[in-house]
Amino acid sequence: MEAIIRTTHQGAVRGRLVTDDVAAFLGVPYAAPPFGEARFRAPGPAASWDGVRDALSYGPSVPRAPYAPPFDALIPDEGAQGEDCLNLNIWTPHPAPGDGLPVMVWIHGGAFANGSGSASAYDGSTFARDGVVYVSINYRLGADGFLRLPERPDNRGLLDQIAALEWVRDNIAAFGGDPGQVTVFGESAGAMSIGALLSLPRARGLFRRAILQSGAAHHFLRPASADLITARLAGKLGIGPEAEDFAAVPLDVLLPAQAELRGELGARPDPALWGEAALNMMPFEPVLDALPLPGPECGVQILAGSNREEYRLFLVPTGRLNALGRDRLRATVAAYGLDPDKALSVYERRRPGAVVGELFDAVTTDWFYRIPALRLAEAVPGSYVYEFARRSPACDGLLGACHASELGYVFDRLDDPSYAPMLGERPPQDLADAMHGAWVAFAKTGDPGWAPYDRESRLTQVFDTSSGVAADPRGDERALWEGVR
Structure with a gap:
């Protein structure tokens, strides 16, 4: 199909028409790969490029373990995984009926440990068909996104989401969207993320509306509970609790251990072992000091x-x-x-x-x-x-x-x-x-x-x-x- 070129602050991207009325730009980086020296740190800016970058297929999604049976057959969690995973996908009406279209940014669910913004279930063609510029994002999950670590920022997955929203603010006009008319929407952990974003000063002004499906602002861990999770995962792996210790664990060892940790929580939900996670059954969540209900x-x-x-x-x-x-x-x-x-x-x-x-x-x-x-x-x-x-x-x-x-x-x-x-x-x-x-x-x-x-x-x-x-x-x-x- 016909190629379409748009220019972002990092460089030009080539998308394609998926129907006569909708164009898609896939796998566009909004932040640097969060590995190597960037592991367990706040997201850094995406690198710029010369020429035109193809945005014709999904980029890598965040490394994660698969859903355990029987949920693997019920919940979509597809997509190739890789280190250059902080990317987003855009569907926009084409030819755009003028600038200033409303924007919807989708934050997927998955208990902060699973999911992908690149699943076919989250294809945004129907929203673009109806006059909306739609964006889906990938963000760090599990230990990389939400494990509390000494001398590293908490809530790195939320910081990724904010970085994606900042990218939308700075670039979405090139795709026909109005950065002042952004609606974030999400389900489950995606909605719980939005519940936290509503109270974070850095997210203020990045979205005007929010749709929260099956999740709100009550889903978080206080630091003491989050520290219990860190200690239990470290003990399970036989390592210390520092970021460098976790970074030294190969992903093919770390990711299954994360999944096993949730199983152990479900089998023995003792508050003495898991703190507040014993009630909500999720070892990886936003870490906050108090209930972040906005006003x-x-x-x-x-x-x-x-x-x-x-x-x-x-x-x-x-x-x-x-x-x-x-x-x-x-x-x-x-x-x-x-x-x-x-x-x-x-x-x-x-x-x-x-x-x-x-x-x-x-x-x-x-x-x-x-x-x-x-x-x-x-x-x-x-x-x-x-x-x-x-x-x-x-x-x-x-x-x-x-x-x-x-x-x-x-x-x-x-x-x-x-x-x-x-x-x-x-x-x-x-x-x-x-x-x-x-x-x-x-x-x-x-x-x-x-x-x-x-x-x-x-x-x-x-x-x-x-x-x-x-x-x-x-x-x-x-x-x-x-x-x-």
């Missing part, structure tokens, strides 16, 4: 939400949905800060005959995903809230409206094979039209198409096979968490 002064418009049955992703494919015992359920409810008798009577009232795993899903979904989204919306007046409720027929219908099951609809890519295991058969196109359309409308105007959320009405857009606005869905369950989460 009205953040200057960012918010759209936040969650899926109705998030935790089924972690219960159904593993067979745990029907294996969990009542004692584990009660212990988890108590660890979350609720009275087990009172809380479970409320949750059971709406789910007569539910098995223990279904109650576990409901409580954990609220603690982990729904309540943090609501707290963020409460903190920033004028925010919008959604819930995704379409139940997937996959896994004999048990997968439900689980974690990540909204992604194919947001991206309007129901025909992408990587989404098939999650979507099941015959996913409704009208739901993709509604959800993708709301995301695009929010990026363009700040209004996704329904009224903002407030503490009185608590209006929530529910996306389902029949979508509509609901006032305070499951308000009795939500009320349990007041003053707790």
Whole structure:
């Protein structure tokens, strides 16, 4: 197809038309490779080049271990890996109908240890088709991105995200985008990253709007917990806790050890061993001193939400949905800060005959995903809230409206094979039209198409096979968490 050339501050790049109306520029570096002398340091500037650099195929993505079964068959995590991994991808309308188009920057999920901005599932053609300049990014994961290390900056993965947003600010006009109309959006760890970025001074002014899917501002580790993670990984590897010690470990040893560490956390979630990670089950997270809830002064418009049955992703494919015992359920409810008798009577009232795993899903979904989204919306007046409720027929219908099951609809890519295991058969196109359309409308105007959320009405857009606005869905369950989460 026809080649298209645009000029960035580092040099000219050659993209290509992917349809008559959309051009793509792939694998464009926004920062220097974070290895060698740059290992475990803040991202450095990308090198400049002479001539025209091909941007015709994805660049390397961040080195990482694969998802463990059965999740490797459900969640897209593709792409060649390599050291020159701090790159981004751009899809833009062509010929652009004029400058100043809204920009959407996607931050992928993956529990801060997996994922890639170069997965086909995150192809941005549909956004460009609808008049948006879309950017997906890669950022450091696992130990390289989030392990707390002496004399090295914390949150290197977040610093990568900021560097990518600074690149967008400085260069996106060359691709038809307006650097003053940037919306960041992300899912799971991507949304949790945005929750942290909202409070970081260096990120101020880099985006005007934010969409947080299944993650918000409650997902972080305080330094003492992060230090426990560092000590446990170092002990597992038989090394000291310094950056130089970790840098000397070959990646083919370090990456599997990181994955094993998460398995060990899940098998024995003892706070004495893992600190706060014993509750959220993620050893790699942003390291912050306190809950980073922003206020009205953040200057960012918010759209936040969650899926109705998030935790089924972690219960159904593993067979745990029907294996969990009542004692584990009660212990988890108590660890979350609720009275087990009172809380479970409320949750059971709406789910007569539910098995223990279904109650576990409901409580954990609220603690982990729904309540943090609501707290963020409460903190920033004028925010919008959604819930995704379409139940997937996959896994004999048990997968439900689980974690990540909204992604194919947001991206309007129901025909992408990587989404098939999650979507099941015959996913409704009208739901993709509604959800993708709301995301695009929010990026363009700040209004996704329904009224903002407030503490009185608590209006929530529910996306389902029949979508509509609901006032305070499951308000009795939500009320349990007041003053707790």
